[in-house]
Amino acid sequence: MIIRSRKLVTLEDDKTLLIDNAQVEIDDEGRIVGIGKISNIRYDKRFTILIPQFANCHVHVLDLELRRCFKTMYIDDVVGAPYGIKYLYIRKVDERRLLRSIEYALDVAYRSGTGEMWIVLEMGLHTIDLLSRVMERFPITVKPFLEPSKFHIGYWENYDEDIVNEVRMIVERGFNVELISPLNYNVDELKHIEKIVHERGLEIMTHVSETLDVYEEDDLDLALNVLKADVLVHCTHVRDLSKLENKIIVVTPRSNLALVGKCNVEIFNNVQNVRVGTDNVGLNDPDMWCEVRTLLRLGVDVNHICRSVFINVGCGDFARFQIACYHITYEKDSNFLRRLLWRGRTLGRIDGSRIMMFY
Ligand SMILES: [Zn+2]
Structure with missing residues (x-):
């Protein structure tokens, strides 16, 4: 034809x-x-x-039913580990509801022209099978990033062998790893996670400096120098953008505007490898046209947008x-x-x- x-x-x-x-x-x-x-x-x-x-490079697909929470509650109360309502919900809810959420996300993405998705799965080893059950029905290339199910309140807590073992199991199954924040892990754990994942040739994704308080705690330094993450998501408050030069930076414009009131569009001018994601399905439909229009509204150069959103x-x-x-x-x-x-x-x-x- x-x-x-x-x-x-x-x-x-x-x-x-x-x-x-x-x-x-x-x-x-x-x-x-x-x-x-x-x-x-x-x-x-x-x-x-x-x-x-389109390539949608950061999507959480499990939280569709938390739409009301995303609209009304403070960011950490919804998505903050370990006590954000999202984590309680995913642990407790019937898996049919999680399946419906994944199906919805893939369906919207497919219909709006997305060909590749980097999907984050909370409680990774428990939820990966749900994703596998539905993703074959959609002709979308899915790259899953599995999040371990355990976190610390802060990096000062004692080393936990269970966390590192869980990461080991994730990479043994061939999956990439996502950490909600390097600040939720002990420094020795981060070092071990880095080694385990990279030895296998897999990737580490983590959220960085989405809110001002984590930026001030220097989560970027941990992400770059200890965890050596390959993909940094958000970077809303990062000022010295030269530090991000050799990384893949994923910006989630609508989510950044909704949850923290700003999107760091300077990243598009200063970093070579910028990608775009829609973030939580409970907050935004995974429709990349909406991100594209948000970026236009924010004044991002049209060539930079094309470079960042297309597969x-x-x-x-x-x-x-x-x-x-x-x-x-x-x-x-x-x-x-x-x-x-x-x-x-x-x-x-x-x-x-x-x-x-x-x-
Ligand atoms: Zn995220």
């Missing part, structure tokens, strides 16, 4: 490319096998635009084809992209790595 598109938006080496009059060839299994340009302009659909699918696996497919395309340098291109991001919506998908949409 050939789809002709008036415009095609893609990424190459982190640069947003806009291709006019693109032609996309799709094989019998629905995969993109070729991209080219067409000279005679006749479209299958008027105003078709093809863009890559970047498989961009090589596009790069393989020597097609006439150009980097977005002209004002008119940026304006086109801005209008697209404001008004776009997902109407269909081509395969596991691209979406098709109409403008």
